[in-house]
Amino acid sequence: FCLLFQVLVVFGVFGTELTFELPDNDKQCFYEELEKDVRFDIDFQVISGGNYDVDCFVTDPQNNVLYNERKKQYDSFSHTTAMKGDYKVCFSNEFSTFTHKTVYMEFRYGDEVPLMPITRSTALTQLESSCVSIHEILKVVADSQTRYRLREAHDRTKAEHLLERVTYWSFGQTVMLFVIGISQVMLLRSFFTEKKGSVAATT
Amino acid sequence: MVSVKMHPCVLSVLLLNVFCSFVSSLYFHIGETEKKCFIEEIPDETMIIGNYRTQLYDKQAEEYLPATQGLGMFVEVKDPDDKVILSRQYGSEGRFTFTSHTPGEHQICLHSNSSKFSLFAGGMLRVHLDIQVGEHANNYAEIAAKDKLTELQLRVRQLVEQVDQIQKEQNYQRYREERFRQTSESTNQRVLWWSIVQTLILVAIGIWQMRHLKSFFEAKKLV
Numbered sequence: 001f002c003l004l005f006q007v008l009v010v011f012g013v014f015g016t017e018l019t020f021e022l023p024d025n026d027k028q029c030f031y032e033e034l035e036k037d038v039r040f041d042i043d044f045q046v047i048s049g050g051n052y053d054v055d056c057f058v059t060d061p062q063n064n065v066l067y068n069e070r071k072k073q074y075d076s077f078s079h080t081t082a083m084k085g086d087y088k089v090c091f092s093n094e095f096s097t098f099t100h101k102t103v104y105m106e107f108r109y110g111d112e113v114p115l116m117p118i119t120r121s122t123a124l125t126q127l128e129s130s131c132v133s134i135h136e137i138l139k140v141v142a143d144s145q146t147r148y149r150l151r152e153a154h155d156r157t158k159a160e161h162l163l164e165r166v167t168y169w170s171f172g173q174t175v176m177l178f179v180i181g182i183s184q185v186m187l188l189r190s191f192f193t194e195k196k197g198s199v200a201a202t203t
Numbered sequence: 204m205v206s207v208k209m210h211p212c213v214l215s216v217l218l219l220n221v222f223c224s225f226v227s228s229l230y231f232h233i234g235e236t237e238k239k240c241f242i243e244e245i246p247d248e249t250m251i252i253g254n255y256r257t258q259l260y261d262k263q264a265e266e267y268l269p270a271t272q273g274l275g276m277f278v279e280v281k282d283p284d285d286k287v288i289l290s291r292q293y294g295s296e297g298r299f300t301f302t303s304h305t306p307g308e309h310q311i312c313l314h315s316n317s318s319k320f321s322l323f324a325g326g327m328l329r330v331h332l333d334i335q336v337g338e339h340a341n342n343y344a345e346i347a348a349k350d351k352l353t354e355l356q357l358r359v360r361q362l363v364e365q366v367d368q369i370q371k372e373q374n375y376q377r378y379r380e381e382r383f384r385q386t387s388e389s390t391n392q393r394v395l396w397w398s399i400v401q402t403l404i405l406v407a408i409g410i411w412q413m414r415h416l417k418s419f420f421e422a423k424k425l426v
Binding site: 019030142167 | 228240244338394401411
């Protein structure tokens, strides 16, 4: 019984999700120490900024490139480690001159071992196995909520950006209208005031 | 004073948990005066627990060793209204907790408090960070020990927490979609009004130009 509780603590899927801002011409790297034959998944999505794209590359401890994509909006990458060591995942915004991006990243590793130990003296009762299936389904629900939240954040930033641009351009265009209208008249008047003598002579 | 008699099993669980709570996690490098910020978009009444551990590059050992006690990290958490809800300095290893009271984007910023530039020796500080949100922040072993739950009860408790978190997220989702709809409708209105106003201004300026020029030429006796 005691051992059961102890095993309860240690098993589980490890994962971190982080949302960070990547300034222009900057690179941000994250490292993770993994054992051999461990499966890891990396999901990333650009939430705001410019063309909503970022460069991403993943390298293993011996600096072999496992994944390298340029200007991606979102992607998912899975790999099973061939050696033990520090794996690196980098996001680069070096191609952008002035827009800074907000990037969401999720790094999951470990096997899908449930919170409870699988090696037991008795099989799971029906109640317990229903609990396990409900737990798995709820994990899927929470996951899709995260995806939905990210997409919505992306669309909302775009909409707010659009509103800002519409406001500035409308204001700018109205000012331009007035300036051009008045300056046209002024310019025409100036033509006739200078060459008043020559025009009167020709007609 | 009430003496609590701890079952040795429970005690070992708690001890093991304390040591295992920070096994390994993602790390990144941070410069001396650099400030690294992370954004967490969360519904309200959600607890966030962050654990961090720092390591400094030791030139003699040529590897990263745990940082000295003097080196600490300054943690600052801002809520969606840019109000600071947590602003504290922790040691080289720390754990910060906060609960959100307004839904939205919270910003967690970390920077080192080192004022002695020689301490970093031109290298970088390695920070291991782990942020757990909502239901993931729950420590089930602790809950099981505290409330004395059986395995089935613990599973059900976990399901209840999960569903609770999903419901909070859905409420937040509804609030965000309303904001999105307001932004879109306001864009639509603005585009409509500005187009009408600009067309009227165009026509008005055209008429004014013609009238002004006509009176100008009549005055100059050209028309």
